[in-house]
Amino acid sequence: MRIAILTSGGDSAGMNAVVRAVVKTGILKGCEMYVVREGYEGLVRGNNEHAEQQAKNVAAETEAEVEREVKATYEAPHGQPAVNLLHNLRFGDGELLKDGTCEFVGGRTLKGRYIVRVGWDDVRGWFSQGGTLIGTARSMTFKTVEGREAAAHNLIREGIDALVVCGGDGSLTGADVFRREWPSLIAALKEKGLVSEDQAKKHAHLKIVGLVGSIDNDMSMTDLTIGAPTALQRICEAIDNINSTAYSHSRAFVIEVMGRDCGWLAALAGVAGGADFIFIPERPPTAMPWEDDMCAQIHRHREVGKRTTIVLVAEGAHDSDLNPIKPEYVKDILTERLGLDTRVTTLGHTQRGGRPCALDRILATHPPGSRSNRCLVAIHGRHPFIHDRFAREQDRASTSNGGGRTGKPFPDPPTRAVKAKDYEKALELRGSEFKEILDGFFATSMLAEESAKLPKEKRMRIGIIHMGAPAGGMNAATRAAVRYCIRQGHTALAIHNGFRGLLDGNIDQLSWLGVDAWTPRGGSELGTNRALPSTDIGGVAAKFQEYNLQGLLIIGGFEGFTALLQLEEGRKHYPAFHIPMVHLPATISNNVPVTEYSIGSDTSLNALVDACDAIKQSASASRDRVFVVETQGGKCGYIATMGALAVGASLVYTPEEGITLDMLRRDVRFLKTRYSLDPPGKSEGRLVIRNEASSSVYTTTMITKMLQEEGGSLFDARSASLGHTLQGGIPSPIDRVRAARLSLKCMVFLEQHHNRLLGQKHRQAPPESASVITVQTSSVKMVPVQEMVKHADMVNRRGKTAWWFGVKHLEEQLAGKPQFLGLHKSPEYQASVSGYAKM
Numbered sequence: 001m002r003i004a005i006l007t008s009g010g011d012s013a014g015m016n017a018v019v020r021a022v023v024k025t026g027i028l029k030g031c032e033m034y035v036v037r038e039g040y041e042g043l044v045r046g047n048n049e050h051a052e053q054q055a056k057n058v059a060a061e062t063e064a065e066v067e068r069e070v071k072a073t074y075e076a077p078h079g080q081p082a083v084n085l086l087h088n089l090r091f092g093d094g095e096l097l098k099d100g101t102c103e104f105v106g107g108r109t110l111k112g113r114y115i116v117r118v119g120w121d122d123v124r125g126w127f128s129q130g131g132t133l134i135g136t137a138r139s140m141t142f143k144t145v146e147g148r149e150a151a152a153h154n155l156i157r158e159g160i161d162a163l164v165v166c167g168g169d170g171s172l173t174g175a176d177v178f179r180r181e182w183p184s185l186i187a188a189l190k191e192k193g194l195v196s197e198d199q200a201k202k203h204a205h206l207k208i209v210g211l212v213g214s215i216d217n218d219m220s221m222t223d224l225t226i227g228a229p230t231a232l233q234r235i236c237e238a239i240d241n242i243n244s245t246a247y248s249h250s251r252a253f254v255i256e257v258m259g260r261d262c263g264w265l266a267a268l269a270g271v272a273g274g275a276d277f278i279f280i281p282e283r284p285p286t287a288m289p290w291e292d293d294m295c296a297q298i299h300r301h302r303e304v305g306k307r308t309t310i311v312l313v314a315e316g317a318h319d320s321d322l323n324p325i326k327p328e329y330v331k332d333i334l335t336e337r338l339g340l341d342t343r344v345t346t347l348g349h350t351q352r353g354g355r356p357c358a359l360d361r362i363l364a365t366h367p368p369g370s371r372s373n374r375c376l377v378a379i380h381g382r383h384p385f386i387h388d389r390f391a392r393e394q395d396r397a398s399t400s401n402g403g404g405r406t407g408k409p410f411p412d413p414p415t416r417a418v419k420a421k422d423y424e425k426a427l428e429l430r431g432s433e434f435k436e437i438l439d440g441f442f443a444t445s446m447l448a449e450e451s452a453k454l455p456k457e458k459r460m461r462i463g464i465i466h467m468g469a470p471a472g473g474m475n476a477a478t479r480a481a482v483r484y485c486i487r488q489g490h491t492a493l494a495i496h497n498g499f500r501g502l503l504d505g506n507i508d509q510l511s512w513l514g515v516d517a518w519t520p521r522g523g524s525e526l527g528t529n530r531a532l533p534s535t536d537i538g539g540v541a542a543k544f545q546e547y548n549l550q551g552l553l554i555i556g557g558f559e560g561f562t563a564l565l566q567l568e569e570g571r572k573h574y575p576a577f578h579i580p581m582v583h584l585p586a587t588i589s590n591n592v593p594v595t596e597y598s599i600g601s602d603t604s605l606n607a608l609v610d611a612c613d614a615i616k617q618s619a620s621a622s623r624d625r626v627f628v629v630e631t632q633g634g635k636c637g638y639i640a641t642m643g644a645l646a647v648g649a650s651l652v653y654t655p656e657e658g659i660t661l662d663m664l665r666r667d668v669r670f671l672k673t674r675y676s677l678d679p680p681g682k683s684e685g686r687l688v689i690r691n692e693a694s695s696s697v698y699t700t701t702m703i704t705k706m707l708q709e710e711g712g713s714l715f716d717a718r719s720a721s722l723g724h725t726l727q728g729g730i731p732s733p734i735d736r737v738r739a740a741r742l743s744l745k746c747m748v749f750l751e752q753h754h755n756r757l758l759g760q761k762h763r764q765a766p767p768e769s770a771s772v773i774t775v776q777t778s779s780v781k782m783v784p785v786q787e788m789v790k791h792a793d794m795v796n797r798r799g800k801t802a803w804w805f806g807v808k809h810l811e812e813q814l815a816g817k818p819q820f821l822g823l824h825k826s827p828e829y830q831a832s833v834s835g836y837a838k839m
């Protein structure tokens with residue numbers, strides 16, 4: 001089968017990772033892979049026959065060269081290699097695509113060729129590049145029937161059976177139009193004698209699959225579009241930078257952010273960047289005139305001493321009558337009415353460019369439709385390499401929407417609802433998470449008036465404590481909790497330095513302004529350590545009583561979970577623990593059972609990706625180097641596994657699987673095979689990721705030495721330990737937003753259970769009033785700590801099972817390991833992969 005992939009619409013970070021993953025997966029499934037340059041425009045233009053013939057000659061030469069390398073490599077008894085991978089190793093145009101060279105280079109050119117055959121190595125090193133190396137366009141021609149007819153003709157000429165489109169809502173709408181129209185396009189081409197009867201029969205249906213790549217995150221039915229997290233990161237970096245200069249001058253800044261008709265970027269940046277006010281299309285200001293409302297809010301913030309004012313304006317912002325709201329106008333209002341020294345910053349295309357963050361690489365690579373992301377929306381037909389589980393979801397999606405094969409592919413876009421001024425519907429169509437985040441923004445950014453507070457008898461004294469190692473987002477979670485408390489009239493008490501600090505009475509009250517700048521701060525503002533309540537459980541109970549704690553929020557990792565368990569069990573002896581208590585998982589290791597994500601793990605993956613990109617660059621420059629990179633994570637291989645996926649590592653070692661001598665022997669053989677198949681003098685740097693606790697015998701040093709010894713003339717080896725760098729740095733926006741969202745839910749949980757206990761003479765808190773907030777397949781669930789224990793491996797401090805276990809096999813597949821070793825058909829390997837398919 002021949003499959004072509006194109007990228008279309010505005011570029012987004014992660015599109016290259018999509019192309020790489022699709023090309024590699026296609027080859028592994030026995031397909032021939034093509035890229036279409038310049039989006040739909042390339043499809044319309046097709047290939048100039050002369051240039052194509054030349055390319056075929058070059059490809060034949062390259063193939064012959066690869067053949068020679070393969071023969072030399074496989075003379076040794078290395079098992080039977082995967083034939084399709086070796087015959088699709090490279091076709092000679094990879095470098096031209098990567099360097100953007102269209103001119104003749106050594107007899108090769110991309111000029112006049114828009115549909116280009118690619119192999120495994122042709123997409124190497126694409127992962128870390130921003131934008132899209134195969135080019136994108138907004139094609140007017142494809143919007144016409146004539147253009148689409150030319151596109152269909154070109155696809156048939158090249159014998160392409162299936163098309164993968166990575167782009168935004170426009171691109172996927174275009175794909176759907178193309179799919180629906182296909183039979184009539186074929187009929188027209190046949191009538192004109194441009195395609196034969198046989199061709200028409202063979203290409204009676206076009207299989208199309210869409211991956212949603214857009215910074216706007218404006219696609220219904222998908223949680224995240226590929227590129228949106230990176231754009232959000234760019235915006236937050238800008239806001240963080242602007243905040244410091246705004247603080248210095250006590251200035252106001254009005255910042256315009258992209259997102260065309262969608263407020264996702266502005267809303268999330270508002271939460272993650274700690275903005276004062278936001279304007280988005282889906283929720284225009286409710287109070288009219290909105291200028292008065294905005295000024296009153298900002299005035300209140302200034303009154304309590306706030307030195308900065310950040311107002312975010314989405315590109316498509318307007319008032320409830322659809323009159324555009326423009327940054328310059330907002331600036332004039334702030335200057336004239338509040339006398340603020342105000343500046344406008346338009347972030348523009350800086351938001352769209354640059355290296356993809358870890359999450360975008362994972363979204364692009366992880367099998368679409370897996371439980372954590374649904375980035376792939378199948379438009380028609382069953383794609384040959386769609387994961388089974390996804391295929392099932394796809395079937396469900398097409399029926400539940402009346403779309404897919406039969407009708408409209410996507411639900412009514414929220415944009416249409418906005419245009420009809422039905423803002424409630426627009427928000428509903430954006431999904432409940434979007435609405436929650438927006439509500440979270442209002443709850444945490446605005447200083448409420450006294451009248452909004454709860455009646456005195458319902459107000460609580462809530463303790464907030466950090467536990468375990470620092471993790472990005474701990475401070476953002478605390479800020480959200482404090483802001484919520486103040487809004488409701490509760491007292492937010494900071495317990496400094498964990499349970500040790502509690503026993504020392506290191507407790508004080510937190511204020512609205514005091515936590516204002518905490519969102520972008522890494523580490524732990526409260527101070528954190530691993531001391532558990534069991535150190536002195538009686539002393540802890542006494543302090544609970546002394547400070548009259550009526551609710552507790554524990555932000556931390558496995559220790560946080562263990563602490564909650566001890567406190568809940570302590571209820572048997574200490575009445576002070578009969579209060580609602582909740583644990584919010586925050587750990588880079590992501591080792592808390594049941595929950596799919598702990599805050600801090602996204603930040604840590606970004607730190608890993610940054611470091612590994614730099615290391616890989618160094619390794620590649622040295623031409624023949626393998627780096628063994630050691631990660632933290634304790635006895636949990638999450639960071640190592642997902643990090644390996646996000647950086648395209650060749651090998652990964654985890655504590656769950658451990659390391660054996662047989663494994664090492666096989667892995668050395670794999671690296672030798674892989675290096676011997678590189679073009680002479682052009683060996684790529686490669687990475688091996690090893691979790692710190694994978695084996696006490698086969699240490700990072702030992703593996704590095706072994707590779708040095710075994711690499712011989714093929715490769716050299718070095719090591720790098722990332723250590724505590726993975727815990728620090730500026731929290732990622734995704735962690736900040738998740739932290740705020742989960743923290744607010746924790747606060748509501750505490751209130752609800754407190755209300756139930758009110759009026760009880762002898763408070764008897766039920767077991768479910770001590771719970772952990774968890775994320776499970778995109779929904780947030782409170783799980784009683786006693787229930788959590790059943791899923792915990794208390795000895796190894798991790799969950800008994802986790803959604804990401806099978807990702808290691810995907811990672812190995814994309815490195816080509818089983819195929820290069822001829823293991824891909826072995827029963828053992830098949831068994832391990834089928835375990836993954838069941839996930």
Ligand SMILES: Nc1ncnc2c1ncn2[C@@H]1O[C@H](COP(=O)(O)OP(=O)(O)OP(=O)(O)O)[C@@H](O)[C@H]1O
Nearest residue numbers: 009010138139142143167168169170171174177214
């Ligand atoms: N209704 C349509 N029929 C045919 N082709 C279309 C249609 N809508 C869009 N396209 C094609 O898709 C291309 C990209 O669409 P658009 O400019 O809306 O970007 P997008 O895919 O939504 O991405 P983004 O919004 O992230 O920039 C268009 O230039 C056009 O070639």
Ligand SMILES: O=P(O)(O)OC[C@H]1O[C@](O)(CO)[C@@H](O)[C@@H]1O
Nearest residue numbers: 010168215216258259260315352
């Ligand atoms: O790069 P262009 O064509 O000016 O388009 C800008 C638009 O593209 C996007 O970046 C992606 O759709 C929008 O947010 C923005 O409105």
Ligand SMILES: [Mg+2]
Nearest residue numbers: 168169170214
């Ligand atoms: Mg769009």
